[in-house]
Amino acid sequence: MTSATHIDFLSKRKLAFYFSGTLLLISIVSFFVKGLDLGIDFTGGSLYELHYNQAADLDKMRSTLEQQGFADANLQHFGSAADVLIRLKPVENISQKELSEKVLSVANSSQSQPGELRRVEFVGPQVGDDLVNDGGLALFFAFVGIMVYVSIRFEWKLSLSAIAALFHDSIITMGFFSVFGWEFDMTVLSAILALIGYSINDTIVVYDRIRETVRTSRIKESINEIVNTALNDTLSRTILTSLTVFLTLLALAFLGGKTIHGFAIAMLIGVVKGTYSSIYIASSLALSLGLSRDDLMPPAKDSVVDDMP
Amino acid sequence: MQNHFPVWKNILVIFVLLVGTIYALPNLYGNDPAVQLASSNPTPLQQSQADAVAASIKNAGFALKSFEFAEGKILARFNNTDDQMKAADMLREQMSGKATVALNLAPATPAWLRAFGANPMHLGLDLRGGVHFLLEVDMDSALKQAEERYTNDIRSAFRDAKVRYQSVSKESGGIKVVLPNEESRVAATEVLNKDFRALDLVESGPNEFTLNIPERNLREIKKAALGQNITTLRNRVNELGVAEPIIQQQGDSRIVVQLPGVQDTTRAKELLGTTATLEYRLVDVEHDVQSALGGHEPIGSRLYKDKNGAPVLLKRAVIVTGDQITDASSGLDQDGSPAVFITLDGVGAKKMGKMTQENIGKPMAVVFIEYKSETRVVNGEKVQHKEKVEKVISVATIRDSFSKRFQTTGLDSPEEARTLALLLRAGALAAPVEIVEERTVGPSLGQENIDQGMMSITAGFLLVVFFMVVYYRAFGLIANFALLFNVVLLISIMSVLQATLTLPGMAGIVLTVGMAVDANVLINERIREELRNGLSRQASIYVGYEKAFATILDSNVTHFIVAVLLFGFGTGPVKGFALVLMIGIATSVFTAVTGTRMLVNWFYGNDHRADKISI
Numbered sequence: 001m002t003s004a005t006h007i008d009f010l011s012k013r014k015l016a017f018y019f020s021g022t023l024l025l026i027s028i029v030s031f032f033v034k035g036l037d038l039g040i041d042f043t044g045g046s047l048y049e050l051h052y053n054q055a056a057d058l059d060k061m062r063s064t065l066e067q068q069g070f071a072d073a074n075l076q077h078f079g080s081a082a083d084v085l086i087r088l089k090p091v092e093n094i095s096q097k098e099l100s101e102k103v104l105s106v107a108n109s110s111q112s113q114p115g116e117l118r119r120v121e122f123v124g125p126q127v128g129d130d131l132v133n134d135g136g137l138a139l140f141f142a143f144v145g146i147m148v149y150v151s152i153r154f155e156w157k158l159s160l161s162a163i164a165a166l167f168h169d170s171i172i173t174m175g176f177f178s179v180f181g182w183e184f185d186m187t188v189l190s191a192i193l194a195l196i197g198y199s200i201n202d203t204i205v206v207y208d209r210i211r212e213t214v215r216t217s218r219i220k221e222s223i224n225e226i227v228n229t230a231l232n233d234t235l236s237r238t239i240l241t242s243l244t245v246f247l248t249l250l251a252l253a254f255l256g257g258k259t260i261h262g263f264a265i266a267m268l269i270g271v272v273k274g275t276y277s278s279i280y281i282a283s284s285l286a287l288s289l290g291l292s293r294d295d296l297m298p299p300a301k302d303s304v305v306d307d308m309p
Numbered sequence: 310m311q312n313h314f315p316v317w318k319n320i321l322v323i324f325v326l327l328v329g330t331i332y333a334l335p336n337l338y339g340n341d342p343a344v345q346l347a348s349s350n351p352t353p354l355q356q357s358q359a360d361a362v363a364a365s366i367k368n369a370g371f372a373l374k375s376f377e378f379a380e381g382k383i384l385a386r387f388n389n390t391d392d393q394m395k396a397a398d399m400l401r402e403q404m405s406g407k408a409t410v411a412l413n414l415a416p417a418t419p420a421w422l423r424a425f426g427a428n429p430m431h432l433g434l435d436l437r438g439g440v441h442f443l444l445e446v447d448m449d450s451a452l453k454q455a456e457e458r459y460t461n462d463i464r465s466a467f468r469d470a471k472v473r474y475q476s477v478s479k480e481s482g483g484i485k486v487v488l489p490n491e492e493s494r495v496a497a498t499e500v501l502n503k504d505f506r507a508l509d510l511v512e513s514g515p516n517e518f519t520l521n522i523p524e525r526n527l528r529e530i531k532k533a534a535l536g537q538n539i540t541t542l543r544n545r546v547n548e549l550g551v552a553e554p555i556i557q558q559q560g561d562s563r564i565v566v567q568l569p570g571v572q573d574t575t576r577a578k579e580l581l582g583t584t585a586t587l588e589y590r591l592v593d594v595e596h597d598v599q600s601a602l603g604g605h606e607p608i609g610s611r612l613y614k615d616k617n618g619a620p621v622l623l624k625r626a627v628i629v630t631g632d633q634i635t636d637a638s639s640g641l642d643q644d645g646s647p648a649v650f651i652t653l654d655g656v657g658a659k660k661m662g663k664m665t666q667e668n669i670g671k672p673m674a675v676v677f678i679e680y681k682s683e684t685r686v687v688n689g690e691k692v693q694h695k696e697k698v699e700k701v702i703s704v705a706t707i708r709d710s711f712s713k714r715f716q717t718t719g720l721d722s723p724e725e726a727r728t729l730a731l732l733l734r735a736g737a738l739a740a741p742v743e744i745v746e747e748r749t750v751g752p753s754l755g756q757e758n759i760d761q762g763m764m765s766i767t768a769g770f771l772l773v774v775f776f777m778v779v780y781y782r783a784f785g786l787i788a789n790f791a792l793l794f795n796v797v798l799l800i801s802i803m804s805v806l807q808a809t810l811t812l813p814g815m816a817g818i819v820l821t822v823g824m825a826v827d828a829n830v831l832i833n834e835r836i837r838e839e840l841r842n843g844l845s846r847q848a849s850i851y852v853g854y855e856k857a858f859a860t861i862l863d864s865n866v867t868h869f870i871v872a873v874l875l876f877g878f879g880t881g882p883v884k885g886f887a888l889v890l891m892i893g894i895a896t897s898v899f900t901a902v903t904g905t906r907m908l909v910n911w912f913y914g915n916d917h918r919a920d921k922i923s924i
Contacts, residue, residue, distance in 0.1 A: 116751065118750070118754040119749060119750050120747060120749035121747065121749075122746060124445075124746055127745050131880060134880060138874050138875060142875075146867055149866065150867070190813065190875065190879065190882070190887075193879075193883075194820065194886070201824070201827070201864040205831065205864050208859065209860070236834055237830050241824070244773045244776060244777075244823050244824075246823075248822050248823030249769075251764075251766075251768035252765045252769065252816055252820075255764040256762065256764075256765040256815075257762070259435070259758065259812055260812060260813065260816050263813070
């Protein structure tokens with residue numbers, strides 16, 4: 001076996017576990033202390049994006065809204081000083097139709113010229129719960145589906161470690177959103193799901209290589225050596241693919257506009273974590289679980305992968 | 310060792326590339342601003358009307374790009390949105406009452422592409438602007454209405470069969486039937502077993518029954534209510550004049566309504582959400598209103614309020630209800646006050662004819678009924694707020710008998726008359742609906758989203774292309790062709806499926822571009838490795854592809870599983886993203902493996918030099 005690199009990944013295993021453990025701990029503590037700044041997709045409420053021809057005076061708009069009973073209105077510039085995003089939690093005792101008319105007139109009354117309403121989103125209290133449930137179910141089934149597939153194609157220790165790596169990726173990515181107080185909306189949730197797809201893809205490539213290396217290795221090589229060789233063999237690919245994905249995500253983050261900025265940021269974090277976890281969580285955890293050569297040796301008759309491309 | 314594809318494989322790849330290109334092409338042509346006219350009554354537009362419309366557009370000096378008349382619909386394309394808007398305003402006035410006029414963006418696909426059945430993808434509301442509503446159907450009131458219907462039916466069945474009964478009433482636990490004696494109990498049992506077998510019958514006491522709607526029928530009732538609501542909403546939206554609206558069921562009690570291009574959401578909300586209908590009742594002149602106010606409401610009559618809040622005593626028996634109205638139009642009556650002109654169906658006309666004939670000289674009232682349903686948050690609790698607003702809009706003395714056609718006055722404004730006529734025409738909602746989600750995107754934001762989406766796809770693509778060429782040289786170039794082919798295929802499949810492209814969908818394309826080269830990276834790294842291991846270049850290519858393919862398959866299958874789940878559980882924006890991801894994964898395996906292999910075979914398959922390979 002010749003590899004371009006000979007890095008002893010596994011010797012740094014302990015360090016990696018501490019590192020991941022710390023990040024996980026920070027994330028989880030942050031969930032309890034700060035929580036996630038959930039978007040209106042989940043909490044219900046409404047959102048208005050206004051575009052003015054002049055720079056909008058947020059302070060004035062905020063105080064006017066406050067006087068009119070919208071004390072918890074969340075105002076921010078959106079992309080430029082002329083764009084304003086107003087977010088409201090579900091407001092008591094007012095119909096949605098009245099609400100949007102009132103918010104608009106109040107917001108506009110605070111500025112010298114009325115603005116253009118670019119976007120309205122209203123999510124009723126009964127929808128948010130459904131979205132949380134559906135998102136949770138999607139996550140759950142994604143984990144189960146992957147676990148089953150990896151168990152069948154590989155074996156259970158790898159399967160379990162792969163799932164652990166995915167948990168690690170998604171919790172830490174969400175942790176970033178919690179710690180920095182970024183808004184967690186529907187697009188961020190889909191980014192989490194998408195990065196699970198990305199991360200498992202990465203992990204499977206490494207697993208595939210581990211299995212192959214086991215089958216071609218000499219009997220005296222330890223499983224640790226084998227895993228390390230496999231990691232080295234796939235290292236250039238792991239880095240290259242992460243890089244191309246990272247590049248496209250950078251394009252999305254900088255050019256894709258405000259609406260999918262959250263998505264791009266979550267994916268960017270996720271790609272870095274996913275690459276790291278494929279190496280340090282998915283593989284070394286399997287070793288800690290007692291992965292052995294025998295687990296990956298072909299059964300009596302190996303089914304050859306069917307066709308040539 | 311040589312690397313060759315059998316002829317059929319080469320042909321397959323080239324064929325797929327060609328077909329893919331043809332079906333992806335329509336997306337390059339963009340859209341024409343257009344005006345669409347459709348008949349507002351059941352008879353479709355005629356050729357003569359189409360000619361008249363074409364002539365009036367030309368006479369007004371608007372340059373037409375093209376004019377199509379097919380299946381009773383007119384599609385007039387313009388060169389710019391300015392002409393489109395002005396022409397639409399003109400036509401709206403001209404065709405008022407005859408046709409609905411809607412602004413549309415018609416795909417500018419050339420005829421030769423349309424001959425292949427090639428059409429561009431739909432653009433989502435976030436890209437073209439418009440409004441999205443999610444409506445929740447109030448199923449409780451649908452069930453309550455069904456129980457009410459059964460209660461009335463049982464009463465009349467008893468009357469027809471001459472069964473004496475003490476009471477038939479709708480209680481919380483079902484419909485309660487109380488009978489005076491054993492004899493009528495037997496007779497009632499017979500009637501109930503014969504005509505109301507669909508209901509569960511329980512003997513709840515001596516001479517007392519409780520009837521329940523069984524679970525299976527409840528589902529039927531809900532399904533019917535949802536179905537009728539969708540039909541009604543579709544009628545109403547057609548009246549609004551929206552091109553390509555989407556009205557779809559979501560789950561078992563919700564309806565999605567998407568109106569591309571609509572900006573006036575207030576009017577749209579009003580039309581979608583209201584459950585307004587009319588009822589015609591006789592005024593009870595035998596009893597005193599004052600004593601009824603004092604709590605002595607006579608049996609068979611009920612107190613209503615008129616528009617000014619004054620009490621009116623009306624008979625409980627309805628002459629005609631809103632669902633017997635087949636047509637309604639608004640206008641002014643002889644005195645110049647706003648009126649709705651009503652046409653009844655056969656049954657309604659017969660009843661109305663009989664009633665008016667028997668009651669000449671007596672007053673009749675028109676009751677306007679509106680259901681409102683709303684969920685509000687009060688003290689942190691979700692409270693469903695339901696209201697049935699009934700008001701008497703007019704009381705008039707029957708001067709002559711009438712049946713099929715007549716007019717109703719007493720409306721506040723021509724606007725109210727128009728809306729009421731529209732609602733009556735479109736039919737009533739079977740159950741009240743409530744808007745539980747709204748998303749409105751202005752047209753300028755839509756265009757901005759398209760531009761930004763396109764920009765990030767292009768930038769992402771160029772970055773990857775550049776990177777691949779620098780790192781892998783010739784093999785990178787080949788991978789780049791495959792990547793382009795992949796995007797073309799992805800877009801063509803989206804177009805053939807007539808899928809909707811959204812902003813998250815564009816994000817999906819960007820991500821697909823980034824991930825699709827993964828297969829090539831795997832293959833190329835493998836080839837490099839085999840070369841390092843000392844294999845010949847032909848063998849390296851062969852082994853590299855073969856070994857990498859197993860990995861590519863495994864990793865893409867797991868990725869695909871995630872994408873399918875994302876599609877299955879996701880809603881709205883997530884679904885659009887997941888669809889692109891799914892298609893992108895499938896096409897990338899084909900292009901990145903089979904597509905590049907073909908090119909590699911062409912360039913290197915016959916080359917026996919063992920030294921030089923550009924990877």
